Amino acid sequence: EIQIASLLKSSELFPIPQSVKLSYGTAGFRGDAKLLESTVYRVGILSVLRSLKLGSATVGLMITASHNKVSDNGIKVSDPSGGMLSQEWEPFADQIANASSPQELVSLIREFVEKEEIMIGEKKKSAEVWLGRDTRPSGESLLRAAEIGVGSVLGSVAIDIGVLTTPQLHWMVRAKNKGLKATENDYFENLSSSFRCLIDLIPVSGNDKLEISKLLVDGANGVGGQKIEELRGSLSNLDLEIRNTGRDGGVLNEGVGADFVQKEKVLPLGFGSQDVGMRCASLDGDADRLVYFYIPSESSDKVELLDGDKILSLFALFIKEQLNALDDDKEGKQSRLGVVQTAYANGASTDHLRQLGLDVVFAKTGVKHLHEKAAEFDIGIYFEANGHGTILFSESFLSWLVSKQKELTDKGQGGSEEHKAVSRLVAVSNLINQAVGDALSGVLLVEVILQHMGWSVQKWNELYKDLPSRQIKVEVPDRTAVVTTSEETEALRPLGIQGAINSEIKKYPRGRAFIRPSGTEDVVRVYAEASTQEAADSLANSVAQLVK
Numbered sequence: 001e002i003q004i005a006s007l008l009k010s011s012e013l014f015p016i017p018q019s020v021k022l023s024y025g026t027a028g029f030r031g032d033a034k035l036l037e038s039t040v041y042r043v044g045i046l047s048v049l050r051s052l053k054l055g056s057a058t059v060g061l062m063i064t065a066s067h068n069k070v071s072d073n074g075i076k077v078s079d080p081s082g083g084m085l086s087q088e089w090e091p092f093a094d095q096i097a098n099a100s101s102p103q104e105l106v107s108l109i110r111e112f113v114e115k116e117e118i119m120i121g122e123k124k125k126s127a128e129v130w131l132g133r134d135t136r137p138s139g140e141s142l143l144r145a146a147e148i149g150v151g152s153v154l155g156s157v158a159i160d161i162g163v164l165t166t167p168q169l170h171w172m173v174r175a176k177n178k179g180l181k182a183t184e185n186d187y188f189e190n191l192s193s194s195f196r197c198l199i200d201l202i203p204v205s206g207n208d209k210l211e212i213s214k215l216l217v218d219g220a221n222g223v224g225g226q227k228i229e230e231l232r233g234s235l236s237n238l239d240l241e242i243r244n245t246g247r248d249g250g251v252l253n254e255g256v257g258a259d260f261v262q263k264e265k266v267l268p269l270g271f272g273s274q275d276v277g278m279r280c281a282s283l284d285g286d287a288d289r290l291v292y293f294y295i296p297s298e299s300s301d302k303v304e305l306l307d308g309d310k311i312l313s314l315f316a317l318f319i320k321e322q323l324n325a326l327d328d329d330k331e332g333k334q335s336r337l338g339v340v341q342t343a344y345a346n347g348a349s350t351d352h353l354r355q356l357g358l359d360v361v362f363a364k365t366g367v368k369h370l371h372e373k374a375a376e377f378d379i380g381i382y383f384e385a386n387g388h389g390t391i392l393f394s395e396s397f398l399s400w401l402v403s404k405q406k407e408l409t410d411k412g413q414g415g416s417e418e419h420k421a422v423s424r425l426v427a428v429s430n431l432i433n434q435a436v437g438d439a440l441s442g443v444l445l446v447e448v449i450l451q452h453m454g455w456s457v458q459k460w461n462e463l464y465k466d467l468p469s470r471q472i473k474v475e476v477p478d479r480t481a482v483v484t485t486s487e488e489t490e491a492l493r494p495l496g497i498q499g500a501i502n503s504e505i506k507k508y509p510r511g512r513a514f515i516r517p518s519g520t521e522d523v524v525r526v527y528a529e530a531s532t533q534e535a536a537d538s539l540a541n542s543v544a545q546l547v548k
């Protein structure tokens with residue numbers, strides 16, 4: 001039985017602002033921070049119910065609006081697995097966020113609790129919710145609202161773990177529920193020790209030992225820059241210069257960060273002609289996205305971008321090289337490596353991956369969709385072009401690797417190529433965040449692979465050449481009028497539009513285009529690529545005309 005009186009009382013503290021219609025969307029609730037208190041309070045309640053539903057497992061709440069402007073904020077739920085909130089609960093999230101009165105809120109909660117058979121108030125099992133936030137100034141008061149929401153359900157505990165990156169919170173929640181060490185320090189230690197392990201496994205070929213060149217990091221003036229600074233002390237074999245940490249007056253995400261660099265393809269603030277040719281990395285505002293770039297010439301502010309697709313290709317090459325060194329035919333065990341992309345992946349990257357003989361599958365935009373597909377492989381690598389991605393190892397494959405490692409050691413083959421390959425794979429599984437894409441672990445893996453290959457950023461960039469592309473957003477009265485196939489490559493509605501898009505595509509060599517309703521903004525997005533920039537622009541424009 002929920003304590004109606006106390007819920008009613010606390011929800012009266014957080015009246016819902018007029019005229020906002022909220023949707024949990026692809027990345028939780030987002031919006032102007034000033035309008036979000038009631039939403040965050042309500043998600044606090046939801047997180048307790050989620051925990052109780054799952055046997056009082058720890059649930060996480062992250063207060064962030066990622067790459068959006070500093071005056072925005074948002075909230076998303078980490079399930080006990082460290083993944084995104086189960087999609088089955090999203091409609092309930094939408095309902096309670098939009099409930100117009102405390103009475104309506106309470107009755108929605110009662111109904112849901114009954115339907116889901118959630119037991120409230122059992123003394124021995126209390127729900128536990130871990131709260132994290134990024135560096136946004138509005139984060140602190142929103143965190144208090146979440147605490148009140150959590151506390152309004154009997155027998156629940158909210159724990160404030162402070163300012164964190166989004167992937168840190170997901171990592172900690174996952175570790176906690178697996179019974180592993182789960183503090184921020186444990187997170188850092190895990191990163192530095194698995195990085196060290198991969199460095200030690202770099203083949204030394206005497207004469208061509210690569211000198212370690214400096215990496216310039218753009219921290220988006222957010223939490224990622226600060227955390228990578230904290231991590232730096234425990235890393236050897238890596239020379240980092242961190243800019244845009246937010247401590248020098250820069251504004252979060254303004255002219256900086258992974259989203260800016262990836263969309264605009266120009267250099268972020270704090271970078272200039274003195275950095276020509278240097279290897280640079282940009283994180284986004286909550287450090288779950290990563291892109292690399294370099295400045296090709298002094299005469300322009302354009303950058304050469306190495307996006308999520310290119311990071312994916314680098315990771316795939318390295319993993320494949322290790323898998324090839326396994327003697328696993330004998331075991332009758334064929335390891336399955338798969339990669340997952342979205343429709344936004346540059347066509348040249350998909351061609352490149354297929355030429356490597358890799359199994360490439362497509363998922364709908366949004367991390368949860370890619371993650372789900374990647375989890376079907378023994379090793380699944382997923383990336384969005386915008387720089388969000390990671391590498392998932394299945395439990396069964398990982399335990400096979402670990403026993404293989406031991407078996408080889410016991411047989412006295414600890415120094416064999418096979419043993420090294422197995423050890424590298426195990427280290428990668430520790431380094432790379434198994435819960436969500438993580439710019440910090442991503443940087444470390446890119447850096448160690450480049451050292452392993454002996455590659456410069458330019459050499460890496462030559463893996464393939466991106467096809468020119470263009471993205472446009474079109475404002476429409478109702479974006480839900482556009483309905484796509486599950487991979488978003490074709491529009492099913494409005495009727496007839498796909499035929500018209502296809503006729504446009506036919507006019508351009510290597511042409512490809514699609515439309516989809518945004519999950520985060522009230523617009524329809526258009527993507528086009530073709531063999532020249534002019535052609536890609538023109539294709540995008542004519543498709544946009546069809547949408548209007």
Ligand code: 16G
Binds near residue numbers: 365368384520525
């Ligand atoms: C969210 C998604 C991101 C996706 C983007 C697309 C998560 C954590 N984030 O930021 O993966 O690329 O939305 O936005 O899932 P759009 O639907 O507005 O194009």
Ligand code: ZN
Binds near residue numbers: 067284286287288289
């Ligand atoms: Zn982000």
